[in-house]
Amino acid sequence: MSYTTEYVFGHSDFEIERLKIQAAALANITRRLIVESNIKRGMRVLDIGCGAGDVSMLLAEAVGPSGHVLAIDREARAVETARSRAEVAGYRNIEAVLATDDDIPIARPFDAALGRYVLHHQGDPVAMIRKAASAVRPGGIVAFHEVVAYERGLYSLPSVALYDQVISAMTATFVATVPSPDVGARLVACFAQAGLPSPHLICELVIGDSTSLIPRWLTLTYLSMLPHITRLGLEPASVGDPETLVERLEAGLAAVHAQVVSNLQICGWTLRP
Numbered sequence: 001m002s003y004t005t006e007y008v009f010g011h012s013d014f015e016i017e018r019l020k021i022q023a024a025a026l027a028n029i030t031r032r033l034i035v036e037s038n039i040k041r042g043m044r045v046l047d048i049g050c051g052a053g054d055v056s057m058l059l060a061e062a063v064g065p066s067g068h069v070l071a072i073d074r075e076a077r078a079v080e081t082a083r084s085r086a087e088v089a090g091y092r093n094i095e096a097v098l099a100t101d102d103d104i105p106i107a108r109p110f111d112a113a114l115g116r117y118v119l120h121h122q123g124d125p126v127a128m129i130r131k132a133a134s135a136v137r138p139g140g141i142v143a144f145h146e147v148v149a150y151e152r153g154l155y156s157l158p159s160v161a162l163y164d165q166v167i168s169a170m171t172a173t174f175v176a177t178v179p180s181p182d183v184g185a186r187l188v189a190c191f192a193q194a195g196l197p198s199p200h201l202i203c204e205l206v207i208g209d210s211t212s213l214i215p216r217w218l219t220l221t222y223l224s225m226l227p228h229i230t231r232l233g234l235e236p237a238s239v240g241d242p243e244t245l246v247e248r249l250e251a252g253l254a255a256v257h258a259q260v261v262s263n264l265q266i267c268g269w270t271l272r273p
Contacts, residue, residue: 016052016081018220023054025213029204029265030055030116030145034062036202037143037269039112046135047071048104048115048128050096053082055116060091070110072099104135112141119146119183119190129194133272142196143269146184149174153263154218158256163218163249165236170222173229187268199268206262210253214260219246 039045041064047056050071059069071086073079076098083096099105113132119125133142154167175181183190191199208214222229223242229235239245253260 019052033267042066043111044068046110046113049118053085069094071096074100106135109137114143116145123179125183126193145267148184148264149181156258156260160252169234184266199270210250215249
């Protein structure tokens with residue numbers, strides 16, 4: 001039985017670029033999760049839902065040449081991209097393979113398993129946590145980094161109307177199309193239901209101004225979701241030409257010296273009994 005649903009954002013060239021921008025924005029938070037969960041040199045680590053391979057490369061840095069990262073994704077395009085980027089960047093300790101969420105390799109237990117932005121795509125996130133735990137040795141690390149899609153998540157102050165319209169449409173669509181949009185706020189319960197000890201938690205967000213990665217990240221996410229936004233009748237009439245959206249957002253934010261804030265980023269990790 002599969003517990004996943006269709007990936008909302010697709011797997012186009014456009015989406016691969018969005019994943020790279022997102023990864024740059026989230027890198028420091030994920031690095032903190034890696035450090036605090038004690039993923040270290042020499043470990044064998046599973047990267048669940050590797051996407052374009054950004055988390056895989058952060059893990060490869062942590063485990064060093066003596067360690068190994070197995071990066072898995074259910075989409076061949078993502079696996080090919082992760083493999084190619086790892087080779088170009090010189091990471092010889094990353095192996096990227098095609099595998100579904102129901103086919104996580106468990107023949108040889110890992111020292112740690114980590115997934116970023118994986119659980120909110122699961123119809124049953126507890127089942128995914130349980131699968132991750134089954135892939136690691138007793139005493140091994142189970143870690144996830146999730147976003148929480150509250151109505152008052154992304155925002156700018158002073159407020160910019162175009163920015164608010166894009167956020168409103170995107171958030172409503174995310175909640176309507178992703179099976180577990182609030183799972184980051186339920187990690188304690190989910191880990192318990194998976195039979196694991198209560199996780200250690202950290203909560204951060206990404207913050208910046210009009211020149212930061214946030215406006216571009218937001219715009220690319222909005223455009224990746226646009227088919228769903230349109231299908232649900234949530235597209236704001238005043239957003240205008242998608243081709244110029246990022247420039248107009250940046251200009252609007254710059255005009256009022258706005259401070260922009262991302263959704264909450266919640267990370268949790270524990271040790272398998």
